[in-house]
Amino acid sequence: MSDVLAVADHRQGALRDVSFEAITAGRELADETGGELHVAVINGPVETFATELDRDGVDTIYTVDEGEEFNHDVYTQALTHLYDTVSPQYLLVPHSVNGLDYAPAVATQLGLPLVTDVVGLEAEGALVTTREMYGGKVETTVEVDGDEVVITIRGAEWPASEDPGNATIESFDVEIDESAIGSTVTGFEEVGGGDVDISDADVLVSVGRGIEDEENLELIHELADALGATVSSSRPIVDAGWLPKNRQVGQSGKVVTPEVYIAIGISGAVQHVAGMKGAKTIVAINTDPNAPIMDIADYAIHDDLFDVVPALIEQFQ
Ligand SMILES: Cc1cc2nc3c(=O)[nH]c(=O)nc-3n(C[C@H](O)[C@H](O)[C@H](O)COP(=O)(O)OP(=O)(O)OC[C@H]3O[C@@H](n4cnc5c(N)ncnc54)[C@H](O)[C@@H]3O)c2cc1C
Numbered sequence: 001m002s003d004v005l006a007v008a009d010h011r012q013g014a015l016r017d018v019s020f021e022a023i024t025a026g027r028e029l030a031d032e033t034g035g036e037l038h039v040a041v042i043n044g045p046v047e048t049f050a051t052e053l054d055r056d057g058v059d060t061i062y063t064v065d066e067g068e069e070f071n072h073d074v075y076t077q078a079l080t081h082l083y084d085t086v087s088p089q090y091l092l093v094p095h096s097v098n099g100l101d102y103a104p105a106v107a108t109q110l111g112l113p114l115v116t117d118v119v120g121l122e123a124e125g126a127l128v129t130t131r132e133m134y135g136g137k138v139e140t141t142v143e144v145d146g147d148e149v150v151i152t153i154r155g156a157e158w159p160a161s162e163d164p165g166n167a168t169i170e171s172f173d174v175e176i177d178e179s180a181i182g183s184t185v186t187g188f189e190e191v192g193g194g195d196v197d198i199s200d201a202d203v204l205v206s207v208g209r210g211i212e213d214e215e216n217l218e219l220i221h222e223l224a225d226a227l228g229a230t231v232s233s234s235r236p237i238v239d240a241g242w243l244p245k246n247r248q249v250g251q252s253g254k255v256v257t258p259e260v261y262i263a264i265g266i267s268g269a270v271q272h273v274a275g276m277k278g279a280k281t282i283v284a285i286n287t288d289p290n291a292p293i294m295d296i297a298d299y300a301i302h303d304d305l306f307d308v309v310p311a312l313i314e315q316f317q
Contacts, residue, residue, distance in 0.1 A: 002035030005088040007079065008053055009096045010044050011070070012188060015052055017199070017257070018094040018153075020160035025121060025153050026092050027057035027161065032123040036060070038086055039167070042078050043067045046171075056163035062086070062172040069188070073181040075102040080109050081174045088148075090127070095152040107150040115144060116152045127151075135251055136270040156255045156278035196230055198247060203229035203260045206249055206276070209236045210265015210286065210305055217242060219309050220264065226316035232256065234266045250275035265305050268293025285309070 006026035008019035023039065030037040036059040041049045046063035053061055064078045079102065083091060091106065093099040095117045107114035119139075120130030127144040129151065198204060205224040211217060217237075224231045231247060238248040249256055251271040261279035266272060268284070268291055276282070277296065284297035285308050294300040301308055 002030075002033035003038060003086065003088040004030045004033070004035060004090045004092060005038045005040060005083065005086055006092040007094065007099070008039060008041040008049060009094040009098060010041070010049060011098075013044060015041075015049055016094070016096065016155075017160055018096055018155040019053065020055065020162070021155060021158040022092050022094055022153060023053070023055050023058055023161035024158040026090075028158075029090055029092070029121055029123050030057075033089055035089065038062060038088065040064065040079065040082055040172075042075055043069060043071070047169075050169045054165045054167045054169070055161040056165045057161065058165045058167040061167050061169045063169065064172050064174060066174070066176055069185045070098045070101075071181065071185060072101050072105070072183055074176055076105045076109065077176055077180065078172070078174045079106045082172055083110055085172070090123070090148070091150045093150065093152045095154045099152050103150055103152050110148075110150070112148050112150050113144055113146045114150045114152075115142060118151050118153050119157045121151070121153075132274075136274045154255075156257045195244075196246065198230055198232045198249065199254050199256050201230035201232075201256070201258050203227055203262075204232045204249070204256060204258045204276075204279075205229045205262045205264065206232040206234070206266060207237055207243075207264050208234040208266030208272075211237070212265075214240070214242045216306075219306075219313075222313050223262075223264075223309050223316070226313050229260075229262075234269075234272050263293050263297070264309065266293055267291045268296065 004026045006022040009016045026037045038060045040062045042064040046065045050061045066074045093103040115129045118129045122128045129142045207220045232249050233243045233247050237243050251274040255275050257278040260281045262283045264285045282297045283299045284293040285301045285305050289302045
């Protein structure tokens with residue numbers, strides 16, 4: 001009993017990045033425990049998903065085909081049965097809307113401890129998890145008192161597993177107790193219009209309060225067009241109603257991991273950084289050299305955005 005079972009996350013027919021990040025985290029954990037890594041994918045086009053999830057380091061992929069979309073009771077029942085069959089030491093669940101829904105129920109039914117929103121894991125001996133508190137201002141380490149644990153992992157904290165694998169794919173048949181199904185997902189609507197998913201973008205041009213006025217956003221859209229980028233923002237821009245909620249990056253917005261993140265007139269408050277620190281290259285444009293964003297930027301442009309952005313637009317056009 002030293003194996004790891006990671007659960008894939010999907011929505012509207014597509015696997016989410018955190019599924020591949022969970023494979024990386026799960027493989028690292030399994031290497032430490034000397035066990036195997038299994039992946040479970042429940043509902044949706046499970047055969048296609050299983051092929052996509054066949055990444056380096058995965059030993060077995062279990063598919064459960066009991067519907068198209070997420071269902072709390074189906075997930076809870078399927079995972080409880082799968083856990084009993086596979087007998088892993090650790091159950092890794094994405095800390096996503098769905099994961100948050102079923103992980104506590106599965107842990108309760110299995111009588112296991114649950115550690116949520118984990119950003120670091122070590123299992124050489126007792127399981128030690130790292131969690132952030134107070135909006136990322138403090139990091140805590142939690143040693144878990146228990147041999148078997150359910151863990152939810154935060155997205156964008158581990159790199160996504162990319163190399164192809166050679167896993168065994170098995171269909172897992174589970175008798176779902178239909179009478180215990182108490183809720184059904186009837187639809188899905190992205191908050192704030194759902195026109196764009198900023199977490200999919202390769203290049204983000206992100207705007208903050210330094211833009212001063214709604215009409216100045218035109219400059220940001222022009223730069224994004226010139227770069228073929230997507231526009232995102234800090235929270236005050238969304239609070240002011242200048243951009244929809246689905247454009248907000250941060251703790252109460254979305255976590256993004258683009259190749260390039262250009263932060264324009266954004267100070268870099270911890271709640272904002274929590275959503276973009278996984279970007280590969282960070283460019284910051286800010287008049288304040290001491291703004292926290294300048295410390296984490298790969299390229300820090302200490303200047304007025306109203307001078308820099310037009311110059312960049314001209315260059316890129
Ligand atoms: C529970 C909670 C959750 C939160 N969640 C989020 C979240 O998800 N996302 C988020 O972003 N925030 C979030 N916040 C808010 C967060 O604390 C900050 O208030 C917010 O990120 C600040 O946004 P900003 O950087 O755009 O504005 P400011 O902090 O006001 O920074 C504006 C920056 O623009 C610069 N600037 C001004 N003029 C110019 C110019 N002409 N050229 C260049 N630079 C200029 C300034 O030097 C400054 O650094 C949350 C807060 C709480 C309490």
